[in-house]
Amino acid sequence: MRLRFRLNGRDVELDVPPGRRLLDLLREDLGLIGTKEGCGEGECGACTVVVDGQPRLSCLTLAIHVEGKEVLTVEGLAQRGGLHPLQEAFVETAGVQCGFCTPGFLMAAYALLLRNPHPTPAEVREWLSGNLCRCTGYKQIEEAVLRAAEKLRHVQEA
Amino acid sequence: MRPIPAVKPKDLSEALQYLAEGGKPLAGGTDVLVAIRKGQERPKLLVYVGELPELRILRDTGEGLEVGAALTHAELLAHPATERLPILRQVLRTIGSPAIRAMGTLGGNLVTASPAGDSLVALYLLEARVRLVGPGGERDLPVGEFIRGPRQTALAPGELVRSVFLPYPPGQPHSFFRKVGRRRALVIAVASLGALVWVRDGRVERARLALGSVAPTVLRPRAVEEALVGRPVAPEAWEDLVPLLSAATQPISDLRASADYRRKVAGQLLLALAQALPSPA
Ligand SMILES: Cc1cc2nc3c(=O)[nH]c(=O)nc-3n(C[C@H](O)[C@H](O)[C@H](O)COP(=O)(O)OP(=O)(O)OC[C@H]3O[C@@H](n4cnc5c(N)ncnc54)[C@H](O)[C@@H]3O)c2cc1C
Ligand code: FES
Ligand code: FES
Numbered sequence: 001m002r003l004r005f006r007l008n009g010r011d012v013e014l015d016v017p018p019g020r021r022l023l024d025l026l027r028e029d030l031g032l033i034g035t036k037e038g039c040g041e042g043e044c045g046a047c048t049v050v051v052d053g054q055p056r057l058s059c060l061t062l063a064i065h066v067e068g069k070e071v072l073t074v075e076g077l078a079q080r081g082g083l084h085p086l087q088e089a090f091v092e093t094a095g096v097q098c099g100f101c102t103p104g105f106l107m108a109a110y111a112l113l114l115r116n117p118h119p120t121p122a123e124v125r126e127w128l129s130g131n132l133c134r135c136t137g138y139k140q141i142e143e144a145v146l147r148a149a150e151k152l153r154h155v156q157e158a
Numbered sequence: 159m160r161p162i163p164a165v166k167p168k169d170l171s172e173a174l175q176y177l178a179e180g181g182k183p184l185a186g187g188t189d190v191l192v193a194i195r196k197g198q199e200r201p202k203l204l205v206y207v208g209e210l211p212e213l214r215i216l217r218d219t220g221e222g223l224e225v226g227a228a229l230t231h232a233e234l235l236a237h238p239a240t241e242r243l244p245i246l247r248q249v250l251r252t253i254g255s256p257a258i259r260a261m262g263t264l265g266g267n268l269v270t271a272s273p274a275g276d277s278l279v280a281l282y283l284l285e286a287r288v289r290l291v292g293p294g295g296e297r298d299l300p301v302g303e304f305i306r307g308p309r310q311t312a313l314a315p316g317e318l319v320r321s322v323f324l325p326y327p328p329g330q331p332h333s334f335f336r337k338v339g340r341r342r343a344l345v346i347a348v349a350s351l352g353a354l355v356w357v358r359d360g361r362v363e364r365a366r367l368a369l370g371s372v373a374p375t376v377l378r379p380r381a382v383e384e385a386l387v388g389r390p391v392a393p394e395a396w397e398d399l400v401p402l403l404s405a406a407t408q409p410i411s412d413l414r415a416s417a418d419y420r421r422k423v424a425g426q427l428l429l430a431l432a433q434a435l436p437s438p439a
Contacts (some may be wrong), residue, residue: 017161017163017164018161018163018164018165018166018206019161019162019163019164019204020161021161040195041192041195041196042188042192042254042258045255045257048257054232054256054257054260055255055256055257055260056257056260056261057188057257057258057261060186060187060188060191060192060261061187061261062161062164062184062187062191062204062206063164064164064165064166064206065187065206065208067166108256108257111256112256127256129255130254130255130256130257130258131255
């Protein structure tokens with residue numbers, strides 16, 4: 001099929017089998033390897049991207065699911081050269097260790113802050129419950145998201 | 159993974175044509191794509207029905223809510239119309255993770271017909287009707303007849319679930335849902351209990367109960383529902399119903415839990431319900 005969608009703020013058009021996984025399309029066809037494949041079955045969240053403002057697992061998403069949609073991957077987070085406040089906060093709190101799970105956590109957290117700029121720690125934990133991390137023990141990730149929420153609020157107020 | 163042939167029909171009639179040719183419906187993909195990945199299924203054609211406008215209605219008829227099969231759990235949770243059905247929101251909130259809720263649909267959960275399907279608990283409690291559409295037109299079935307067994311439904315080849323009608327329960331019942339699972343998110347229930355309970359003067363006036371994961375399908379333990387009528391709302395007054403509830407279950411042992419454990423959990427959930435209801439002053 002001729003697939004058209006928006007990816008990280010740009011219009012993209014390419015020929016793909018309609019049943020191709022979004023994950024493969026991003027990594028193999030478009031060379032965006034920030035999005036990771038952990039389990040391939042919906043259980044780990046490593047492949048999370050944001051589609052029309054909602055978190056979505058790219059391992060369980062086909063090309064037809066994103067036709068005409070707005071897709072954001074970790075490559076689209078850092079804009080204007082610098083890191084996104086979420087990324088900065090992950091670095092500052094050591095929420096990144098081996099980093100394999102990080103793009104998925106970042107994108108899930110991004111979707112949370114879109115709808116809820118003032119999450120409580122419990123809300124952060126609940127929201128990120130579909131993302132697994134074998135390194136950090138989660139506490140640092142929770143802190144990173146809360147810290148980023150605060151930074152973003154300052155940015156908006158300024 | 160080799161891509162499965164897939165199509166995105168532009169409307170319902172085109173979708174039905176593809177189904178007539180042997181296609182399999184695809185909505186959010188959170189069940190069917192996992193099954194394909196695990197090699198349990200290899201459909202020859204996936205027909206994407208997730209964005210068909212006919213399957214995305216949400217209509218308040220005054221008597222209840224007609225919900226399009228392709229609405230996602232997240233959409234239903236966010237829609238003001240579901241406020242009148244707190245039990246629906248209670249069950250949907252516990253499904254998977256935010257991403258799974260943003261992808262998975264009510265129709266997909268229904269057709270998967272898992273005894274652990276959380277939305278089914280609400281559908282059984284509300285006595286929902288399932289509206290099917292196929293080459294021969296439309297037909298309606300009560301949810302208990304639509305679900306035939308684990309992973310078995312009354313869906314005929316070539317048919318789609320178009321919508322689910324959720325009647326508003328009469329009066330002001332208390333609604334309750336609790337699910338016991340192994341990991342907080344994602345993992346499917348070991349046992350769950352949902353209830354609508356009408357209470358008057360500290361006593362149960364009427365009760366509807368639905369149990370998940372403890373039988374081949376979601377189950378309404380009618381004997382317990384009847385025995386509850388007239389009981390004071392207090393766990394002590396319900397103790398003798400625990401064995402009755404356990405007897406109603408037909409649990410299996412699997413990787414997640416043994417049959418015996420499931421039976422015990424179901425009993426404890428009944429007492430948790432008694433505790434959660436406002437007790438007589
Ligand atoms: C990690 C993970 C966690 C999960 N956690 C839970 C949980 O906590 N509770 C729970 O209940 N479920 C859970 N699930 C299962 C799943 O997410 C739900 O059952 C979901 O609602 C399925 O909807 P879908 O749109 O993704 O279905 P799909 O996978 O698209 O389809 C499922 C089935 O329904 C059929 N179908 C879909 N739409 C229609 C239609 N309109 N008419 C006819 N047939 C149709 C398909 O052909 C297929 O057989 C989980 C799944 C994953 C991967
Ligand atoms: S790779 Fe998609 S959820 Fe694990
Ligand atoms: S940092 Fe290694 S898996 Fe999370």
